[in-house]
Amino acid sequence: xxxxxxxxxxxxxxxxxxxxxxxxxxxxxxxxxxxxxxxxxxxxxxxxxxxxxxxxxxxxxxxxxxxxxxxxxxxxxxxxxxxxxxxxxxxxxxxxxxxxxxxxxxxxxxxxxxxxxxxxxxxxxxxxxxxxxxxxxxxxxxxxxxxxxxxxxxxxxxxxxxxxxxxxxxxxxxxxxxxxxxxxxxxxxxxxxxxxxxxxxxxxxxxxxxxxxxxxxxxxxxxxxxxxxxxxxxxxxxxxxxxxxxxxxxxxxxxxxxxxxxxxxxxxxxxxxxxxxxxxxx
Ligand code: F3S
Numbered sequence: 001x002x003x004x005x006x007x008x009x010x011x012x013x014x015x016x017x018x019x020x021x022x023x024x025x026x027x028x029x030x031x032x033x034x035x036x037x038x039x040x041x042x043x044x045x046x047x048x049x050x051x052x053x054x055x056x057x058x059x060x061x062x063x064x065x066x067x068x069x070x071x072x073x074x075x076x077x078x079x080x081x082x083x084x085x086x087x088x089x090x091x092x093x094x095x096x097x098x099x100x101x102x103x104x105x106x107x108x109x110x111x112x113x114x115x116x117x118x119x120x121x122x123x124x125x126x127x128x129x130x131x132x133x134x135x136x137x138x139x140x141x142x143x144x145x146x147x148x149x150x151x152x153x154x155x156x157x158x159x160x161x162x163x164x165x166x167x168x169x170x171x172x173x174x175x176x177x178x179x180x181x182x183x184x185x186x187x188x189x190x191x192x193x194x195x196x197x198x199x200x201x202x203x204x205x206x207x208x209x210x211x212x213x214x215x216x217x218x219x220x221x222x223x224x225x226x227x228x229x230x231x232x233x234x235x236x237x238x239x240x241x242x243x244x245x246x247x248x249x250x251x252x253x254x255x256x257x258x259x260x261x262x263x264x265x266x267x268x269x270x271x272x273x274x275x276x277x278x279x280x281x282x
Pocket of ligand 1: 012013014015076077099100101102167168195196197198266
């Protein structure tokens with residue numbers, strides 16, 4: 001039996017940068033709080049908690065802390081301009097680990113909306129990254145989640161529209177929705193802001209799943225990018241399994257398995273991927 005792990009499995013550049021930053025800060029003298037869990041992975045979050053790193057989920061919770069010895073870390077998803085300003089307004093030091101690819105979207109939507117353009121975001125309305133992007137728009141903004149909403153879309157004015165997407169949006173869905181919007185001849189300036197890390201991970205997973213007898217997708221149950229990876233793999237490989245920890249690896253798999261493929265979402269630490277890999281090789 002052969003076990004192949006996709007090269008792009010696991011932490012992307014932005015998440016690695018954010019997690020490494022929090023580990024470094026945890027060595028310092030100040031109390032560290034992340035605004036929301038730094039990644040969708042309980043093992044990493046628990047390990048950070050053991051090092052004294054706390055999590056705050058609202059501005060009220062931050063307001064109850066002492067700004068004199070506390071650092072608030074903004075995670076790679078980013079936050080809205082209003083949240084950012086409120087935290088600094090309360091007197092806290094911020095360490096901003098917003099991924100530069102997300103920051104680029106914030107800058108684009110702010111610039112375009114300041115020029116009077118409507119902003120269209122392709123993504124999940126309740127995803128923190130999308131909430132953050134929305135919060136940098138200084139004018140009308142709409143969020144389109146799927147092909148149906150793209151079909152139902154009506155611009156709010158006759159002016160130009162700038163379209164961006166959540167960095168982890170499915171590329172096929174993006175193309176289908178853009179096709180609908182552009183063929184309706186709206187004045188849309190399309191910016192494909194899907195991150196390459198996601199695209200590469202999805203393409204590699206799809207290719208590996210199409211050859212594998214068993215496909216293992218590792219990631220947090222609440223991670224939307226891992227769920228998308230699972231869907232892509234399950235469409236190609238009948239025996240696709242979503243696991244969060246080594247304990248979930250108790251799988252009933254066919255005896256004739258020759259190739260096991262492994263991939264992992266953007267928030268899955270390297271050591272867990274290696275442990276899963278080792279289990280299969282044993
Ligand atoms: Fe950044 Fe792309 Fe990761 S946007 S956080 S490198 S998925």
